[in-house]
Amino acid sequence: MAIILKTEELNNLENMAYQIRRLALEMICHGQWGHLGGSFSMAEILAVLYFHTMNIKPNNPSWDRRDRLILSKAHGSPALYATLALRGFFPVEKLYTYCELEGILEGHTDMKRTPGLENSGGPLGMGLSVAAGICLGLKLKEEPRARVFCILGDGEVNEGNIWEAAMASSHYHLDNLIAIVDYNKVMAKGMVSDLMGIEPLSAKWSAFGWEVIEVDGHDIEELTDALYRARWIKPHGAPIVIIAHTVKGKGIETAEFNYKWHTHAPDPQTTDAMLRELSQRYGKPVEGYSRINDPVRKETFYGGE
Amino acid sequence: MVSRIEMRDAFGNALIKIGQKYPQVVVLDADLNTSSKTVLFKKVFPDRFFQVGIAEQNLFGIAAGLALTGFIPFPSTFAVFASRRALDQIAISICYPKLNVKIPGSYVGLPTSRAGASHNCIEDISIMRVIPNMRVADPGDNNDLRAIIQTAVETDGPVYFRVTRLTVDDIFGADHKFEWGKGKLLKQGNDVTLFGTGMMTSLCLSAADQLARNGVDAEVIHLASIKPIDRELIIESVNRTGCAVTAENASVIGGFGGAVLEVLAESHPVPLLRIGVQDRWVDSGGIDELFTYHKMQPSDIASSARQVIEMKRPFQISMSG
Numbered sequence: 001m002a003i004i005l006k007t008e009e010l011n012n013l014e015n016m017a018y019q020i021r022r023l024a025l026e027m028i029c030h031g032q033w034g035h036l037g038g039s040f041s042m043a044e045i046l047a048v049l050y051f052h053t054m055n056i057k058p059n060n061p062s063w064d065r066r067d068r069l070i071l072s073k074a075h076g077s078p079a080l081y082a083t084l085a086l087r088g089f090f091p092v093e094k095l096y097t098y099c100e101l102e103g104i105l106e107g108h109t110d111m112k113r114t115p116g117l118e119n120s121g122g123p124l125g126m127g128l129s130v131a132a133g134i135c136l137g138l139k140l141k142e143e144p145r146a147r148v149f150c151i152l153g154d155g156e157v158n159e160g161n162i163w164e165a166a167m168a169s170s171h172y173h174l175d176n177l178i179a180i181v182d183y184n185k186v187m188a189k190g191m192v193s194d195l196m197g198i199e200p201l202s203a204k205w206s207a208f209g210w211e212v213i214e215v216d217g218h219d220i221e222e223l224t225d226a227l228y229r230a231r232w233i234k235p236h237g238a239p240i241v242i243i244a245h246t247v248k249g250k251g252i253e254t255a256e257f258n259y260k261w262h263t264h265a266p267d268p269q270t271t272d273a274m275l276r277e278l279s280q281r282y283g284k285p286v287e288g289y290s291r292i293n294d295p296v297r298k299e300t301f302y303g304g305e
Numbered sequence: 306m307v308s309r310i311e312m313r314d315a316f317g318n319a320l321i322k323i324g325q326k327y328p329q330v331v332v333l334d335a336d337l338n339t340s341s342k343t344v345l346f347k348k349v350f351p352d353r354f355f356q357v358g359i360a361e362q363n364l365f366g367i368a369a370g371l372a373l374t375g376f377i378p379f380p381s382t383f384a385v386f387a388s389r390r391a392l393d394q395i396a397i398s399i400c401y402p403k404l405n406v407k408i409p410g411s412y413v414g415l416p417t418s419r420a421g422a423s424h425n426c427i428e429d430i431s432i433m434r435v436i437p438n439m440r441v442a443d444p445g446d447n448n449d450l451r452a453i454i455q456t457a458v459e460t461d462g463p464v465y466f467r468v469t470r471l472t473v474d475d476i477f478g479a480d481h482k483f484e485w486g487k488g489k490l491l492k493q494g495n496d497v498t499l500f501g502t503g504m505m506t507s508l509c510l511s512a513a514d515q516l517a518r519n520g521v522d523a524e525v526i527h528l529a530s531i532k533p534i535d536r537e538l539i540i541e542s543v544n545r546t547g548c549a550v551t552a553e554n555a556s557v558i559g560g561f562g563g564a565v566l567e568v569l570a571e572s573h574p575v576p577l578l579r580i581g582v583q584d585r586w587v588d589s590g591g592i593d594e595l596f597t598y599h600k601m602q603p604s605d606i607a608s609s610a611r612q613v614i615e616m617k618r619p620f621q622i623s624m625s626g
Contacts, residue, residue, distance in 0.1 A: 119369070126398050
């Protein structure tokens with residue numbers, strides 16, 4: 001039985017995905033650093049997790065029974081920070097301090113600085129082990145209610161550490177662990193299938209003893225249903241992976257499936273045009289870059305490839 | 306006085322004791338528990354022992370996760386694998402967020418039972434020392450090891466400590482306490498300071514005996530706490546003796562000798578010679594044979610001490626002139 005969202009809930013989640021993209025891009029431009037492509041591909045995943053699936057209390061981030069999210073692809077930090085701000089972990093205004101020295105929002109995640117973060121990351125391949133460790137700890141504490149979600153990049157599954165963690169998670173029957181692969185088909189320097197193919201991806205996870213669900217990672221209803229089932233219905237002795245088929249850079253035509261927008265901070269004018277395009281795509285009132293008159297950081301780095 | 310058990314057995318026993326005292330202590334292993342002796346903990350606390358298989362990167366990632374749920378994990382493997390294979394996980398998953406993980410590095414330095422260069426860990430002190438938030442200790446004997454484990458558990462944040470696969474002479478009593486950044490003056494002397502860490506302190510004491518027979522009055526200081534290091538004690542001692550020898554069961558590059566040199570170079574430069582592995586691999590061999598081959602015997606420490614005392618005079622002239 002599928003979870004049916006009310007129109008109002010669906011609209012709200014879609015709006016959240018839009019706001020996550022919009023704020024992530026504003027941060028990347030304002031901070032003049034960041035990863036647009038991988039932030040945009042997981043906007044719906046984060047919207048559904050934080051505004052539908054996860055059992056959390058933003059006013060009590062260390063609540064014992066909370067669900068946790070480990071962002072293993074920590075370069076997606078703009079999207080996660082935007083989500084945490086929208087969910088009330090800290091003021092949205094703080095997003096404009098992204099990558100500032102001694103700020104609360106590091107380029108890659110630092111759990112000691114940012115309210116709502118559950119780990120620190122950056123180097124790929126590490127997060128699933130940390131998530132598995134939390135799951136083991138929750139089992140040891142006999143806490144059956146909390147779940148741990150872990151978002152992986154598709155290129156990230158090239159890392160051997162992912163498969164060490166995958167093997168251990170099924171060995172320890174971590175059914176409180178739900179991995180989500182943001183399968184946006186593009187790595188830092190090209191297509192996954194060209195640089196290091198990962199197919200058959202579903203069969204790989206199955207062979208490692210995981211329960212596999214495949215979804216369209218931009219379809220809010222499919223995601224909501226898959227995450228709800230993984231969170232509330234499926235736990236029966238095996239870890240669960242949701243392979244979410246997504247589009248890198250989803251929402252801005254020039255960035256879609258384009259590795260050149262993996263790491264790339266656009267200038268304010270380009271950002272303004274991108275945000276206008278984004279708002280039109282979502283059928284929103286046309287909305288450009290809100291900080292277009294702010295001075296651009298001096299050490300501007302327009303490269304990124 | 307010779308302790309009856311190898312340090313790794315003392316390690317296994319100390320884990321049991323700490324496990325009895327702290328229910329949040331858990332031990333993780335990557336298929337080496339009968340070598341590292343975490344098997345002793347496993348037998349007493351099977352439910353708090355996690356086998357992760359031959360997967361060291363995962364070993365430290367899982368340890369990070371357990372620490373995030375309030376446990377105090379001891380992820381255990383050989384020092385070579387901790388410091389080389391899983392360094393990124395230790396640095397970013399554990400040390401960056403300052404998680405409460407205590408890392409024992411087994412099979413350190415020369416005594417690893419003829420395992421050869423791949424298993425003789427000579428770089429762990431310098432690698433671990435450079436990571437922010439990490440504390441590093443190398444115990445001088447079994448009581449020192451027990452005290453380090455106790456203090457490590459009482460300290461919030463990551464700790465790396467070494468466990469030698471050797472029966473080391475007893476230096477300290479059962480009531481010995483370990484404090485971060487505090488060295489121990491073991492023998493007072495005026496001509497030269499011998500700074501030892503880990504099992505090498507015991508060899509420094511033997512070297513001091515040899516020197517005493519030849520009329521050289523050596524001071525011996527044990528610095529189990531390599532990071533933080535006891536700056537005051539180091540400076541105070543060389544201020545009197547005017548020269549020093551450091552001794553470590555590891556590479557001299559960037560390790561313990563390097564740490565002592567950093568203190569002295571910045572605050573009180575004196576002639577100093579370093580005993581340890583001189584930028585080469587430690588191949589298979591008998592233990593005593595290896596210590597002779599790498600010039601790390603008490604007689605080598607004594608010989609360096611005599612040499613460094615000779616360096617005092619020209620050094621003092623050049624410093625003043």
